[in-house]
Amino acid sequence: MKLLVTGGAGFIGSAVVRQALADGHEVVNLDALTYAACLENLALVAGHPGYAFVKADIRDQAVLETVFAEHAPDAVMHLAAESHVDRSIDGPGAFIETNVLGTYALLQAARGYWQDKGRPESFRFHHISTDEVFGSLGPEGKFTETTPYDPRSPYSASKASSDHLVRAWHETYGLPVLLTNCSNNYGPYHFPEKLIPVVILNALAGQPIPVYGAGENVRDWLYVEDHAAALLLVMQKGRVGRSYNIGGENEARNIDLVRMICALLDEMKPADRPYSSLISFVADRPGHDLRYAIDPTRIREELGWRPSVTLEEGLRRTVRWYLDNEAWWRPLLERDGVGRRLGA
Ligand SMILES: NC(=O)c1ccc[n+]([C@@H]2O[C@H](COP(=O)([O-])OP(=O)(O)OC[C@H]3O[C@@H](n4cnc5c(N)ncnc54)[C@H](O)[C@@H]3O)[C@@H](O)[C@H]2O)c1
Helix, strand or coil: CEEEEECCCCHHHHHHHHHHHHCCCEEEEEECCCCCCCHHHHCCCCCCCCEEEEECCCCCHHHHHHHHHHHCCCEEEECCCCCCHHHHHHCHHHHHHHHHHHHHHHHHHHHHHHHHCCCCCCCEEEEEEEHHHHCCECCCCCECCCCCCCCCCHHHHHHHHHHHHHHHHHHHHCCCEEEEEECCEECCCCCCCCHHHHHHHHHHHCCCEEEECCCCCEEECEEHHHHHHHHHHHHHHCCCCCEEEECCCCEEEHHHHHHHHHHHHHHHCCCCCCHHHHEEEECCCCCCCCECCECCHHHHHHHCCCCCCCHHHHHHHHHHHHHHCHHHHHHHHHCCCCCCCCCC
C-alpha cells in the first residue's frame, strides 16, 4: 500500500515509517519538522526507493490537498501532533492548533480526496491517539475502548478533541476511519525530553535524575517497535469505524521504572557509585494523572496482536541503544526547552 504518514520524523512516526518500508509498503512522510522532529531517525531508509519526504504543516489544508493529489495514498496514518504534556501546560495554544485544527484540516483534505476518487471502501484514515484521553485510574481497573473520555491536561484534551472529530467524519461523511489509543511508548530514538531518555542521559552525565512527586504514578509501557507493528496491523485489518486500545501489558510505577533503568546502567556502564544515588524527587506536575492501564482484549482477540517484549527486555534494548548512539542524542540536548523543567 502507499501510506501517507504524518509526523513521520517523530519518535513513533519514524518507527512506523521504518517498519512500513521493511514490510514492502511505500511511504510519503509529511512532517513540519518542529523542535521534536529528527530526520536522522530515518537515515537508514532515506534513500529507499519507496520513501518520499514532504515538509508541510498539517494546519495548511491547501498544501495537504496538493499532497493528496500528487501522491494518491491508499491510507493515511496520522501521528503528527504536539505530544509533550509538560509543554502543553506552559503553552496550550500550539496543542489546540496542531492537534485539533491540524487534524480538522487533514480530515477535510482526506475527505475531499476520497470523495473525488469515488469514495473507495478500501481507503483508510488511521488516527493515532493516546490512553490519556480516558483520564486517570485509581489502583484498580483498566481502560477499554468504551471507557468514557475524561481528559485532564491541555495535551489530552486536544487529543480527545481530535478523536471526536475523526469519529464525526466517519459517522457524518462515511470516511473509513480507524482509531488507536496507546499507552506510553519507549525505545530507540525517543526525544530526550521524555522520562526514560531523561533518566538515562542525566544518569550518564552524573546529573540529578528528576522524579515527579513521590514517583507513585503508574504507566503501562509499550515498546515503540511493538506499537509500530500493532499500528500497521490495525491499518490493514482493523474494522472500519472502530477503535483499538494498544498497551504493553507492562505496568510500572515511575520510581520502579527509574530504579530498573539505574540497575541496567550499573550493569552496562558501571560508575563509581550506583546510579540510583542520583534520584531526586521534584515538585509534581499539576494535575498529574495517577495511573493509566490498557485492557488490550479487543486487539488481541480480533487481530491477534500482543506485545513481543517485556519491560525488562525493552529497557535493556533501549539503554543499550542510548549507550551506542550518542551521536544521535547529543545534538538534541541543545534544542529549545530540552533539559529544563517545563510545566511546573
Ligand atoms: N509518545 C507516546 O508515548 C505516545 C503515547 C500515546 C499517543 N501518542 C501519540 O502518537 C503520536 C506520535 O507521538 P510521538 O511521541 O512520536 O510524537 P513526537 O513529538 O516525537 O513527534 C511528532 C511529530 O509531529 C510533527 N509535527 C508536529 N506538529 C506538526 C504540524 N503542525 N504539521 C506537521 N507535522 C507536525 C513533529 O515535527 C514531529 O516529527 C502523537 O499523535 C501522540 O499524541 C504518543
